[in-house]
Amino acid sequence: MTTVAVIGASRGIGLELARQYAADGYRVHATTRTPDAPGALGNVDGDLHLHQLDVVEDDQITALAEALAGEAIDILIHSAGINAGRGGGSPEITARSMRINAEAPIVTVAALLDGVAASGEKKVAVMSSVQGSGRPRADSPDLYGDSKGELNKRFRAIEPEWRARGITAVALHPGYVRTDMTGAHASLSPEESVRGMRNVLAGLTARDGGRFLDYRGKDVTW
Ligand SMILES: NC(=O)c1ccc[n+]([C@@H]2O[C@H](COP(=O)([O-])OP(=O)(O)OC[C@H]3O[C@@H](n4cnc5c(N)ncnc54)[C@H](OP(=O)(O)O)[C@@H]3O)[C@@H](O)[C@H]2O)c1
Helix, strand or coil, X not given: CCEEEEECCCCHHHHHHHHHHHHCCCEEEEEECCCCCCHHHHHCCCEEEEEECCCCXXXXXXXXXXXXXXXXXXXXXXXCCCCCCCCCCCHHHHHHHHHHHHHHHHHXXXXXXXXXXXXXXCEEEEECCHHHCCXXXXXXXXXXXXXXXXXXXXXXXXXXXXXXXXXXXXXXECCCECCCCCCCCCCECHHHHHHHHHHHHHHCXXXXXXXXXXXXXXXXXX
């Protein structure tokens, strides 16, 4: 049995990851901020287990790690994120964007790392974006891009520690995907993006650890 954990599975790309892995017979742990009102996630068929997680709530991260203690997690994907906009923002919005997009993926993965290290596949993916390339940049603030650039910086700093535990971790760019975050004009369906990312993850070897890859497996500029 192969086990996948998807952080941020209520909508969009995370929901589609949960749906496709569950449809293919994986055991799926999926997080949502509202497990009592799971929406479309509640209709996903398969070996699906819902967990509550707001990624800015440290006690909820601890509770998730406790709930999954002793469980091997073959593939851990942190998809949760927000797009707080392209321009600069208030200090509050800037802090929230950094907390959710840059800090939470590292903190959440770290909390679940024992389970990944105990698994067969030992793979981790954090959902970044091509908009994080070359960022953060103080001269032209972009809340979203800067937060993803900061995630990339933090990921590159910590990935060698994860690698030392035998884990293969990558940053992913899902493509430009039609979700609530982007709207109907985006070029890819969630199905296409997720199919591509699943292929990328399935093909990862230990040598790929630390790369920034798009949904086709092509390298993205840091
Ligand atoms: N769509 C694209 O074209 C695109 C391109 C590049 C990168 N990405 C990245 O891909 C990831 C998924 O994006 P998406 O397009 O699927 O976005 P989406 O449709 O807006 O979904 C965002 C997901 O993140 C969750 N989330 C937000 N804040 C959270 C928090 N504090 N705690 C827990 N979960 C939280 C949401 O949960 P709720 O339902 O509870 O709000 C939702 O499940 C993001 O990291 C995004 O930056 C997307």
